[in-house]
Amino acid sequence: MSWALLQLIARRLATAAVLLVVVAAGTFALIHAAPGGPFSADRAVSAEVETALAAQYRLDQPPLLQFASYLGNALRGEFGPSFKYPGREVSELIAAGLPATLELALYALLLALVVGISVGALAASRPGTLRDRLPMGAALVGICLPAFVLGPLLVLVFGVYNEWLPVSGWGELAGDKLLPTVTLAAGYAAYIARLTRAGLREQLRQPYIVTARAKGLGGAAVILKHALRGALLPVVAYLGPACAGLIAGSFVVETIFQIPGIGRFYIQAAFNRDYTLILGLTLFFATLITLFNLLADLLALWLDPRQREAL
Amino acid sequence: MSSAVHHSHSPTQLALRRFARHKLAIASAALLALLALAVACAPLIEWLLGVSANQVDLYNRLAAPSWQHPMGTDELGRDTLLRLLYGGRVSLLTGLAAAACAASIGTLIGICAGYFSGRTDTVLMRLTDSIIALPLLPLLIVLAAIDLTKLGLSAQLANSESISLYRIIVIVALTGWTTVARLVRGATLSLREREFVLAARGIGASDWVIMRRHILPNLLSPIIVAVTLSIGSVILLESVLSFLGLGIQPPLASWGNMLTNAQQLIWEAPQLAIYPGLLIFITVICFNFVGDGLQDAFDPKAEQ
């Protein structure tokens, strides 16, 4: 690992830290500006209870002080107790939902990459033929079909009419991970297929490939050994945003399939004004996405010699 | 070799000619134009039918198609055709406006980052990274809750029916510009060193003029492609948000919230889900085809 690379990583991590503080401050300001507090309910809460609770959760202190003490605690790894779930620590709630969400996102990403790249490569190898048009048409359909339509559709076909697969849950009944993964992966697989195809077509026009071909190398060997590496650059660049999208998309899939992930908490937390839980989750996701972006950039560096030289 | 705009014969004509060869793109563009015309004519059709789009008629729920209701009525007895047309206005407007706003912000930031480079570049690109790291969904919920009058909006606007529409446009614009920014920055970085830019600088043109006159025109084609492609995804995003209850709020109709509402009636009245679903699908696919067509048309290499 070169010095420049280390420097790059250090610089990125430093800005990430600043960024996280900014994100925390922004989120804090936003949720505190929203009307209604964590304890308001349809059944009126008496003034006595309200004062007692505000004191207990330090909501009676000035906002700046609240934020400062939150940051201080967060630096020590303490994200406070949830407002909605009084006995739970925020970190505990995240830890409980994280495995399902990450697993779902990871499986979906893998499935999307495997299917997307192979289909894209297949299509690029014979442009204009049925083998190109058919999968690319399917990919377009995949992009345009939102998960909340595809999910219930798959459930109806595979879970209700034919009781082949469970209709909900995650890791409870055999095979219950299949439908959510496919639902989440479909759109990304389709997009990756298109990116791969476009990238490959571009690469196959490059002089070095033409030379390689002229030297008598076979089509697939060219694709696998030479072109694919360059062609995957756009796919790698897409991984960062895709990761953010997968996590957001998993919220929808978690709702459809009743999956005990973080997504369901996140949306509820905002509705419930569960200040600590929203802040904790936002920081967590921001960290995760930043790291993924960094990883994607490093991967791009590894794949693309020109970018390495520019370093 | 000089920039495309400095050619003597029009590159636009060339691009148009290339685009015209793309049959699917042409068909898609025509279909989109037709859709746009139809939704633009919504008030006219409303007048012709003699019913209003938001007219509830509980005695006439889920009615079959008739002369008065060419596509039947929904679960509250409202005319499905009119709601689809008005919903289309909202969905298309959201897509167009949000994509255009995002692209404008992205272009401005990208061009500045690429042209000035150095510290400006670093700051702007870190800003881009941080925006990418923002989780969009909870932001929407919190923003939905904020008292907009406190932000200086007039009470009339803050409480208007279409506020949820503006909210989505603003949020997509504020968070969706990053792709364009990166794209534009990359292109600007290479354009900056080209002869015609160096020449303009040589004769003392200001940075602003160079960016506007010499760099921006060369960026237009990738930007247009990016906008076209992102309109579809904004329309899709709106429908996903509707599914989570964060989308465009009734009584304003959008294809997204019509589709979500209709899911409850999928057995009784599947057509109510199929129509908006199909329209979203067709629109998004068409924008994709047009985007592809434009990409090929603007890309001289595709001419082989």
Added chain:
Amino acid sequence: MACKMLSIRKLNSSGALCCALLAALLVAGCSGGERRVDSGTAAGVLHWGNASEPASLDPQIANGVPEQKILSALWEGLVGKHPVTLEPIPAGASHWQISDDRRTYRFHLRSDARWSNGEPVTAEDYRWAWWRALQPELGNSFATMLFPIVNAQAYWRGEIDDFSQVGVRVVDPLTLEVELSHPTGYFLQLLDMPTLYPLHRASIERHGAATARASRWSYPGNLVSNGPFQLAEWQINRRIVVAKNPHYWDAAAVALNQIIFYPTENTTTEERMFRAGQLHYSYDVPVNKMAYYASQRPAELVVAPYLGSYFYRFNTRRPELADPRVRRALARAIDRRQLTEQVLRAGQLPAYAMTPPNTAGYYPPASAEAQLSFDPAAARALLAEAGYPDGAGLGPIEILYNTQDEHRKVAVAIQQMWKQHLNVDATLQNQEWKVYLDTERRGDYQITRASWIGDYVDARNFLEIWLCDSDNNRTGWCDPQFDQLLLEQLPAATSQAERHRLLQSAEQRLLDGLPLLPIYTYTSKHLVHPDLNGYTANLLNQPLFKQLSLVRQPPALTP
């Protein structure tokens, strides 16, 4: 060319291989469609759809309906409710005596009542629990349920420091005496509310201060309860398992071995789970599936009246709504039958009063329906009388509701009815739940959508929210005579008949003043698997878990 073909196949097969691997990873020993209900019935494990992840299982903190269901399986109060009639039945207390002035209750605890750790349940456990319930820092929103007890309210407000002045006395370990500040007809009803359950002091104090909200005492391994079941497992957002409590005094009568509660937030998904044999019982039924179950599988659909009212609040502080004639005109221009049958379609009952009919034998005044029933002509006349002939000068009136599809549909329908029958324009405004609560509390509205679900079966619970200084009133309506009826005359009533008569007078005053627009009475709706025995719907939608059992039914002979 051949080479190319071959290699593409290679490319293809490597992709296929990856796919196969991934699929194997995901399916991991797929054995085909196993129906959870079948194995559940065989093992005595009830799979119960329970709406949402409980906020807490501390009976004095949890205040949601789903939490209440789980708590009722874990705990038992002094007095229970009959699952059908909701009449008081012996539970933690085997019998009790009521003094002649109906202010003193003496409860005799079962000598065989045990906590889930085997220790005996004593009168002190109740006294201490009620002390804890009255500590404001706990944030218990149901502390008011204890207020009929002498000095409870004063203690809670901090006016008294000495808990011994509160009317709860331990006579001996198995006898608890409660003194009320005035006769309270529904007091026995309150005793099976979670806030009044006994608590095991030692296990709570082992995990921190008695009044700490963030205590861990109510989590698996720590929780000690006295009901038919004990907490076995709690996987966040996944499931809560309660298992039969061997120390329960009536354990021999408990048929189920386990109940598993699932947080089924999405009713559409829940219905699919039920249909795919993953649940014995669903918390709710999607409206669009009602017709299907009613016609195709009627045995599995249970719809019953529910002790809850859906109504609109009028902000009587607004000049345009200050005139009761305007409010009555708006109320009479609504065709509730059309609303419930065409828009809501889940068996809801049109309502013409605040209190649901047959609330523990109580019916709203007989004239209520005639006074508020749908009559456009009368409504127009009232409006003209109030100075708005043909709706001129009134409106547009804004209806505020919290963002939810059903509320929107009702509002849209009412908007149309007012336009059609009164020529009054209404605009709709929806706000996210917490924002809506804030707006309503500030009184910054004209008309809001509202509902009230009964805590116990007594009309007073529905009427007391309209007291002048009630935080739940929010309309600015205040009638001293109404307050006097509820606060002074009602406690003095000596018979049930007299109580009902006084409640009717109070409700009549409320309906004369009309700060509300009654719309409908709720129904509860569930899908219930044929294997589930002993389940009967009741007004409180509260099952008696110890009575439920699972018996395999032969599959129905459907073609």
